[in-house]
Amino acid sequence: MNSLPRVTVLPAAPVDLAGVAALIAGTNGHPANQSLHCAAATPAAVRAALRRVEDFPGGWERGFVVGTTADGEPAAVLGAQLSPDGTLGWLWGPWLADERHWNTPLPAALLDALNQRLPAGVRQLEAFLHVENRDARRFLQARGFGSGLVTHIYVCRSARTGCAREVGADLTATHEVAFARLHADTFPAGASTPADELLAGRDTEHRIFAAVDGLRLLGYVCVSVNRAPSEGFVDYLAVRESARGRGIGSGLLGRARRWAFVEQRLPQLALCVSDWRAGARRLYEQAGFALSASGVALRRRR
Numbered sequence: 001m002n003s004l005p006r007v008t009v010l011p012a013a014p015v016d017l018a019g020v021a022a023l024i025a026g027t028n029g030h031p032a033n034q035s036l037h038c039a040a041a042t043p044a045a046v047r048a049a050l051r052r053v054e055d056f057p058g059g060w061e062r063g064f065v066v067g068t069t070a071d072g073e074p075a076a077v078l079g080a081q082l083s084p085d086g087t088l089g090w091l092w093g094p095w096l097a098d099e100r101h102w103n104t105p106l107p108a109a110l111l112d113a114l115n116q117r118l119p120a121g122v123r124q125l126e127a128f129l130h131v132e133n134r135d136a137r138r139f140l141q142a143r144g145f146g147s148g149l150v151t152h153i154y155v156c157r158s159a160r161t162g163c164a165r166e167v168g169a170d171l172t173a174t175h176e177v178a179f180a181r182l183h184a185d186t187f188p189a190g191a192s193t194p195a196d197e198l199l200a201g202r203d204t205e206h207r208i209f210a211a212v213d214g215l216r217l218l219g220y221v222c223v224s225v226n227r228a229p230s231e232g233f234v235d236y237l238a239v240r241e242s243a244r245g246r247g248i249g250s251g252l253l254g255r256a257r258r259w260a261f262v263e264q265r266l267p268q269l270a271l272c273v274s275d276w277r278a279g280a281r282r283l284y285e286q287a288g289f290a291l292s293a294s295g296v297a298l299r300r301r302r
């Protein structure tokens, strides 16, 4: 058996881009090593993700640390993408080229180096690992990260699958108060974007489509454009309890699909759904969405 190479952890530099992209892509190739905040599995897709993530102030390398062997090969990578308000660090990784390094001080050295590098305003770190990525989960749990719920990522790659019915038009001022109430009742505060932010953030790439019956709001779907990968994303879908089971949810999803594939000409439409939302999962599967990956979130205050 080969001996383990010595690895030195340093802040990432622009020159590391190709090696880091190759390491992440190679490691992501197996679910047991995947970090779902960047699940890209080709070097080109990882490079695009690193370049296009807008929230890395000063370039991707600002929020990354790399473990390098004596001959200059990247052997480990960990990074953090900052939330728009700068208080959350979404962890990319950790990725290790050689799984034997999990039993060495290397992963802890990565995390410590990243912690030193992140701005003081980052209050919480949050990883999102494939459910089969047990090594990284065990490591983060040992470092004080608590496990959250299992979440599933679904992707639809065709404009034509599922039901053809379409429901919903842009939310108007008449229904904004009802939207805020239904959103707060359906999605727990803290873990979701508040309604006032969703309302204020509307533009061509952030839409809210509403199903209404006169003055009554029956349901809504919030959609947005993701850059890396390039896709439409269903951020929220909800139908008022008394209106469920009448095809409104699938109709709103049909409207979201036209927006993504026809109006925005995006190649896919994706979404995340918590494991316990069995009804919503059935709806997505019937509507032509396929399960892409299942992940678990792990969080720690900084």
Ligand SMILES: CC(C)(COP(=O)(O)OP(=O)(O)OC[C@H]1O[C@@H](n2cnc3c(N)ncnc32)[C@H](O)[C@@H]1OP(=O)(O)O)[C@@H](O)C(=O)NCCC(=O)NCCS
Pocket: 186, 236, 237, 238, 239, 240, 243, 244, 245, 246, 247, 248, 249, 250, 251, 272, 273, 274, 277, 278, 279, 280, 282, 283, 284, 286
């Ligand atoms: C999920 C939700 C949007 C569905 O809205 P809806 O208007 O009832 O959905 P539809 O009437 O279009 O149902 C379409 C299909 O979804 C499935 N479905 C919807 N709700 C279901 C439930 N509670 N149990 C099982 N299947 C369900 C069914 O397969 C249904 O098809 P069928 O009527 O032919 O059996 C609604 O239940 C809701 O708002 N739930 C709470 C919020 C939520 O879970 N949102 C998704 C989070 S990502």
